[in-house]
Amino acid sequence: MKKILLLLVCQLLLFSYTIDFKTSLSKTIENNKGLKAKKLDVETSKLDLEEAKGYNYGNLVFNENISHTNNAGYVFGMKLASREATFGDFGFNEFDMTGATNPLPVAPKDLNYPDARTNYETKLTYKVPLFTGYKLQNAKKMAKLQILAKTAKYNYDEKALGLEVLKAYNGAVASKEFIKATKKAKEATSSFVNFANELFNEGLVTSIDVKQAKVYDMGVDAKMIEAKNRYDLALSYLKFLTSEENITNVGSFKNSTNNITLLETLTSTTHDNREDFSWMKYNTDTMRAKIDFDNADNYPMIGAQLEYGYNDDEVNNINSDKDYYLGAVGLSYTLFDGSITSSKKQKAKIKYNQTKHYFEYMKDGIKLEVEKNLLTLQTKQKILKQKIKAQNLSDEVLEQSQQMYKNHLINMSNLLMQQANQQKSSAETIMANYEKSLAAATLQISLGEKLK
Template sequence: MKKLVWAALLSVPLWAVQEHLSLEQALDLVRQNNLEVKVAEKEVLMKEQEHKAAVGYNYGQLDLVVNALRSNDAGNVFGFKLQSREATFRDFGFSDFLGGVGQALQMANGDFGAFSQIMANPQMADQLLNTAPHDLNYPDARSHFQEKIQYRIPLYVGGKLMKYGEITDKMTTISKLDRQKVLNQKLFETRKTYYNISLVENFIKNLNQILKNVEELEDTVKNMVDEGYALDIDLLQVQTKKADVLRMINQAKLNRDLAYQYLSFLVDDTVRSIVVLDNDVPMPKMKKEEMLSRNIDIQKAHMGLEVTDLAIGVEKASFLPQVGAFAEYGSADNTFLNDFTDKDAYTFGVQLKWNLFNGFVDKAKYEKAKIQNLKMQNQVALAKKGIALQIDKIITSIKSKEYDIASLREKVKFTKKVYENYYSRYKEGLMSINDVLIKNSEQIQATLKLVKTRFERNNKVFELENIINKGIL
């Protein structure tokens, strides 16, 4: 029983295999699974986060700052005590000063007049003032814990932050256009590959019919050789033609297998078979102006122009004052969070900063931004003209291919009838086998050329759809 269960499990494929895949299903798989599309999607997400970061600067910055320090540096220890609101006269060195005053009192022997004269003595005053306060210069090491909340916010920066927010929003839109362009390219390649497989399948079908005709001709020639109405060389010629047809069928199958591998790569899944299409891709029905307006490269160029407009505003802000506000609240002590409210303190204020001169750096950047904007205007005009010319060339090529296809369809019908006529006349002994095989070759060449022209025409239509950003299914 266990062996049967294991056999059943092993018979199940480890990944899905697509059988009889329709074009709609293939396009959906590309949208969901294609790795390049996923990479482009992640780029959009990153740009969205950059936009959020740019907008976030408008709301300022709130920080919790905790300092844990220990020092015996005289300046640090004195500052620690001041911040902790614990400074005493002893910390200023008054113990040494009082010692000098006490000595003066002893010398005056309780006489206030004598004490006044002693203190007024310049030598005594110099001695007291030059006394180095030991408590101030050589304090004991002290720990210091400071906890505070700081908030800083820009009040006015010449519109720079607003422009940055708008720029990052435009850049997000550009990344979405890039994602759409990648998706369009993958859909274009998928449709192209799907239709190519269909054409190859139809070509193989036609070649198999031709092979059947050649095999029928081979049987006929064999019978005629047996009856003495044909030569062995006639049979050899037919068999050589049969080998050529088999070679073409095999080559077509190899090309089909390669196309299936590429289709599997695009949908990120194994594709074994598709629903074969026999129709050609319909020509998009759209006015030239709409085609140009839908083109992603032109949309990106317009968006880039808007970005350069905003960049001018960013550089112009450098000539304007910048105003910011600051607020801080905290407490300090030699023990962490000790007597927080008794020793708390606050600070707040506003700062104005206005650059008056920096070697004309801001002016140079401003001029560069304006030149970049003019350059982008030219690029937009160039993109429109270049893509309009590209569209015209593709449409002309499609129309030319459609005329060729109509002509080749008639030629294929004609060569088929001519071959059948020559084959009938050969059986009557009115034609040589060489004439029959020549007509057979003409039929094959006409069929091959029709397939190739349909292939080229479809590819041009797909290329046009890709350029005009046509919505697909």
């Protein structure tokens, strides 16, 4: 029997544990699928940069072309390409060497009706852009900026997720505190029922006191059920965030420490610490580079091509007598495109100005956000102090009311009213503590700091 009990205890310890905020945060960041998806955005931008760099190096292509034809032009060209053309291919076999007839009207059969030929063309072609109107340079610049932008966005989302974890974790702690407070209330109301029964049996009170105590006691039972349900729901959400199904309990409230100073001091470095601000800045710079990118078509495009290959009527055509090379430089300049390029450039300018306005709007909004969060925290701190004082006073009043009831100085209704006031004060203190912790964390996030 002892072994069975020991085994059960070991299983409970193995599959359940109490989690703290730090562990909740680390597990959420590690397992959150949304963050993993955003991290892939960063990797995508890195590949965009590699792609933009790759165009600078050009491309080397191997081709093996096999063709079979009796087309006179193609056959003659194939023979020339493989350096096999003879005077006979021109039709000189039908040329009257005596001069007795005019050779000009003669249609040489060997030239016009050649035998079908199979040609194997093997070649390596290298093409490289020499000048693209700065399009490639701006493409690389934009890709680099987007790497920085998406990295900043990832870091910001990670911090914002920390605030969501804090809400869930401290919400679970608050629910647990509600259960503790309700248990304490249950002990008190149960004692009221017992004491009222004793006084009723002694004929000192009427049955109405007993009934009132029992009704209130049942109400506390209902509140206990509600409190446990809220706790289970809070744990379920925490399990969802952390991807940890074995959580059965939480520790104490996570309270962020804020050094409250002047608003100007708080906001002096906030913009540098805010990743969402950096994200917007990098996006603004990207849109600025997009203007130059779209303007590239106003410049001439210059490229080079190198080619080396062989032509023959056999598969094994690697023969130095039949190889060839080609080197070329080309220039392409668009003289007119129906204002397409200028329209694209103008649209890019509009997008840049839009993004710039949003950026300036965010800059002003961050200061307002910090100010609002600071005032909220200061208010929540004051409220918490008052709620703690009110709870302590309600505890004293309830204790005195119990003594007064025992001494028949008040009735059960008055005692239960004081019990209700004490429960309300206790619940308000718990909520004030939760709201104060949330306000402190919100201010910390708005200052660009990370929850730990």
